[in-house]
Amino acid sequence: MLGKKSKLTRTVELTVIAILALLFLFPLYWIITGSFKTPQEVNSVVPVWWPYEWTLRNWKTLFSKLKAPVFEVMIPFSQYFSSDGLPIVMLKGVTGPAAIRWIINTVWMAVASMVLTCLTAGLAGYALAKKRFVGRRIVFTLIVCAMALPKQVILIPLIREMSALRLYNTMNAVIFPIVGWPFGVFLIKQFAEGIPDGILEAARIDGAGELQTFKTIVFPMIKPGIGALAIFTFISSWNDYFMQLIMLSSTNNLTISLGIAKMQAENSTDFGLIMAGAALAALPIITVFIIFQKYFTKGITMGAVKG
Secondary structure, rough: OOHHHHHHHHHHHHHHHHHHHHHHHHHHHHHHHOOOOHHHHHOOOOOOOOOOOOOOHHHHHHHHHEEEEEOOEOOOOOHOOOOOOOOOOEOOOOEEHHHHHHHHHHHHHHHHHHHHHHHHHHHHHHHHHHHOOOOOHHHHHHHHHHHOOOOOOOHHHHHHHHHHOOOOOHHHHHHHHHHOOHHHHHHHOOOOOOOOHHHHHHHOOOOOOHHHHHHHHHHHHOOHHHHHHHHHHHHHHHEEEEHHHHHHOOOOHHOOHHHHHHHHHOOOOOHHHHHHHHHHHHHHHHHHHHHHHHHHHHHHHHHEEEE
């Protein structure tokens, strides 16, 4: 009797999970199919659940409307000694669809933000958790307070700072502000708290330096937290439309979301084009989640157990 009840419960749970999964996947399905619909089907009052006439019109518009160099390799911080105050371009790719440049910009911005944030948060979180220094509690308190501070509050000082550093309208103006993400430091600190002090002491006795200790002992133990933070940072940076809108303006430096908005500003609202851009923008997010989902799930679970 107990076995039958357990089997029935399991079946109900799987059914509920399957229904919820379909509900969450429906927006992605609607975006992908909508990118292949004609304008009449997209704007139809009666929802068209499956395209009657598949078309590549929206994708052709996305990849043919605007042109830009596919990539540009610039000398870092060369704007400080250039005559016009702009970065010096060392290598420029062929001119192609601007959408390709926008997706490359977005991937570069999100990946750079993810790597730098995980690096700085890992080091800072470990130091706050396991090092004893003057003002440690004050620093952690300030970090917690910064988590509750909306970015709109610091927007004007941040714009002035980026302009003073000659970083405005560059990808660095979007990358650098997220590197010191307070939430990332807080998250990794909670994971680093669980590292036994005895292991760290044994490493010091064996002659391991701080960087070697972090690389060989600390990092493997906080890897689930780093994986969860990587996904959080990537998605946050990718979807940070507000900061991108403020900091970026030239066509070559736009992200995919800003580029689609720019194309919409030049034409009437084209929902098929919007869905094609959204489908293109969703692919890297899905890829990153699939790669890091093991660490993400483990990180969330460990964080929940710790309370």
